[in-house]
Amino acid sequence: xxxxxxxxxxxxxxxxxxxAALTSVTLSIRRNEFVCLVGPSGCGKxxxxxxxxxxxxxxxxxxxxxxxxxxEPRAETGIVFQSPTLLPWASVLDNVLFPLKxxxxxxxxxxxxxRRLLQLVGLDGFEGKYPRELSGGMQMRAGICRxxxxxxxxxxxxxxxxxxxxxxxxxxxLELMRLWREQxxxxxxxxxxxxxxxxxxxxxxxxxxxxxxxxxxxxxEVPRPRRFGMxxxxxxxxxxxxxxxxxxxxxxxTLH
Amino acid sequence: xxxPIAAIAGxxxxxxxxxxxxxxxxxxxxxxxxxxxxxxxxxxxxAWHTLVTAKTVLLGFVVCVLVSLPLAVLLTSSPVVAAAIYxxxxxxxxxxxxxxxxxxVVVLGTSELPRVVVTFLVAFFxxxxxxxxxxxxxxxELIELGRACRAGRAAELWRIRLPYAVPFIFSGLKAAIxxxxxxxxxxxxxNADAGLGYLIQTSTAFFKVQLAWGALIIxxxxxxxxxxxxxxxxxxxxxxxxxxxxxxx
Numbered sequence: 237x238x239x240x241x242x243x244x245x246x247x248x249x250x251x252x253x254x255x256a257a258l259t260s261v262t263l264s265i266r267r268n269e270f271v272c273l274v275g276p277s278g279c280g281k282x283x284x285x286x287x288x289x290x291x292x293x294x295x296x297x298x299x300x301x302x303x304x305x306x307x308e309p310r311a312e313t314g315i316v317f318q319s320p321t322l323l324p325w326a327s328v329l330d331n332v333l334f335p336l337k338x339x340x341x342x343x344x345x346x347x348x349x350x351r352r353l354l355q356l357v358g359l360d361g362f363e364g365k366y367p368r369e370l371s372g373g374m375q376m377r378a379g380i381c382r383x384x385x386x387x388x389x390x391x392x393x394x395x396x397x398x399x400x401x402x403x404x405x406x407x408x409x410l411e412l413m414r415l416w417r418e419q420x421x422x423x424x425x426x427x428x429x430x431x432x433x434x435x436x437x438x439x440x441x442x443x444x445x446x447x448x449x450x451x452x453x454x455x456x457e458v459p460r461p462r463r464f465g466m467x468x469x470x471x472x473x474x475x476x477x478x479x480x481x482x483x484x485x486x487x488x489x490t491l492h
Numbered sequence: 493x494x495x496p497i498a499a500i501a502g503x504x505x506x507x508x509x510x511x512x513x514x515x516x517x518x519x520x521x522x523x524x525x526x527x528x529x530x531x532x533x534x535x536x537x538x539a540w541h542t543l544v545t546a547k548t549v550l551l552g553f554v555v556c557v558l559v560s561l562p563l564a565v566l567l568t569s570s571p572v573v574a575a576a577i578y579x580x581x582x583x584x585x586x587x588x589x590x591x592x593x594x595x596x597v598v599v600l601g602t603s604e605l606p607r608v609v610v611t612f613l614v615a616f617f618x619x620x621x622x623x624x625x626x627x628x629x630x631x632x633e634l635i636e637l638g639r640a641c642r643a644g645r646a647a648e649l650w651r652i653r654l655p656y657a658v659p660f661i662f663s664g665l666k667a668a669i670x671x672x673x674x675x676x677x678x679x680x681x682x683n684a685d686a687g688l689g690y691l692i693q694t695s696t697a698f699f700k701v702q703l704a705w706g707a708l709i710i711x712x713x714x715x716x717x718x719x720x721x722x723x724x725x726x727x728x729x730x731x732x733x734x735x736x737x738x739x740x741x
Contacts, residue, residue, distance in 0.1 A: 289640060291636060291639055291640060308642070309639055309640050309641075309642050311642060313640075315637075315640045317633055317636070317637065318633075319633055321633045321634060321636075321637050323634070323652070323655065324656075324732055325655045325656075325658065325730070325732045325733075326655075334637075334641060334651075335640075335641040337651070338638065338641035338642060338643045338647055338651065339641060339642055366732050368732070
């Protein structure tokens with residue numbers, strides 16, 4: 237469904253240097269596949285996500301979704317950012333409805349859909365609250381509802397749980413897996429947590445340090461439905477070990 | 493609420509007592525009781541002067557808002573436009589308004605118009621600056637969210653930039669309303685046949701110092717009241733705004 241063909245991206249720095257962020261990335265993602273992007277910080281994971289989202293133009297190559305090159309943000313893509321990025325002046329419900337309002341697709345049915353999503357993530361009763369009245373985890377849940385409200389077929393997530401405490405993070409990981417099982421979507425999920433990537437993904441794409449290129453693609457054979465406690469499974473250990481090796485090199489993955 | 497009132501009441505008591513005790517001549521500082529007596533001697537007259545000034549202040553303030561909002565949007569729309577407009581804005585601030593006022597009377601006639609223009613010129617600059625800084629300080633994540641939702645420039649301005657700028661706009665409005673009172677009085681000093689500024693000038697000319705002080709106190713009260721109205725509007729209509737002069741987190 238998503239074809240990333242030989243994509244490179246560079247930025248021009250303030251002193252006019254060309255900084256390569258990604259070089260010749262080629263990746264093909266199937267419909268309803270869950271793919272995690274993992275790599276050291278600054279390897280261009282978020283940049284790749286933004287290229288797929290149409291928020292940044294590619295420097296070379298092309299990103300094709302359903303046969304169409306991506307030139308601008310696509311209506312059928314939902315994005316969850318690193319911070320919840322809620323509008324402080326709008327209620328939780330209005331925040332969730334924001335994409336529909338902006339795309340002029342607000343129908344009487346939209347509110348029902350938004351309330352259903354909020355209920356799904358345990359935010360029923362909070363529709364009328366302002367974002368500042370919500371905890372970080374609740375804000376992130378609202379942000380996820382907002383990305384799903386227009387029922388996109390692609391969901392892009394940029395380290396969505398990185399600012400949350402460990403418990404909330406596990407909770408949201410489970411919720412995300414449940415949402416994805418109930419409403420299958422193609423998910424591209426950026427993270428710097430190896431266990432998180434193995435827990436979530438069908439395939440983990442490991443990027444090398446800057447300039448980012450694909451070091452390897454690690455398939456995860458852990459059976460679904462997944463839950464915490466499966467970290468001990470051989471499949472889990474094998475995938476996590478392989479990813480760790482790719483990022484840190486052999487011999488540095490154990491403590492001596 | 494109790495403490496500020498008590499503090500002001502205390503100030504007037506000390507003032508009254510000092511005037512009585514040391515027999516201060518009225519032309520230096522009149523006693524509050526004398527000011528009260530003179531000012532309330534012709535209540536209809538003083539009320540009328542107050543209304544005339546309030547009208548100039550409000551008209552000037554409204555013009556201020558009507559001009560500043562689009563101007564700030566224009567100023568932040570592109571670096572080229574900003575580079576063209578900004579020096580002109582600074583120029584309007586460099587001109588001493590007290591010196592400009594009599595010239596404006598010659599140009600615009602002796603109507604209400606030059607007074608409103610002077611009020612506007614005194615008050616609008618901080619408003620433009622705070623609206624503009626609100627519009628450009630929108631966090632990049634919110635702009636990215638707008639783009640992800642396929643918002644055009646107009647929608648981005650209306651749905652993201654302007655709401656985000658609300659606390660900044662109100663901080664500018666608070667400065668503007670206080671300055672509008674100053675502007676109106678300056679304009680009345682130069683050209684008016686009514687208003688509290690006019691009243692101060694004529695009463696000092698006739699050594700009716702008590703009345704001038706009375707007008708001064710009314711002007712202060714007007715300034716405080718108008719400021720509080722702006723604060724109340726922010727609280728009622730924009731409850732999510734932090735309501736203090738700092739940007740939201």
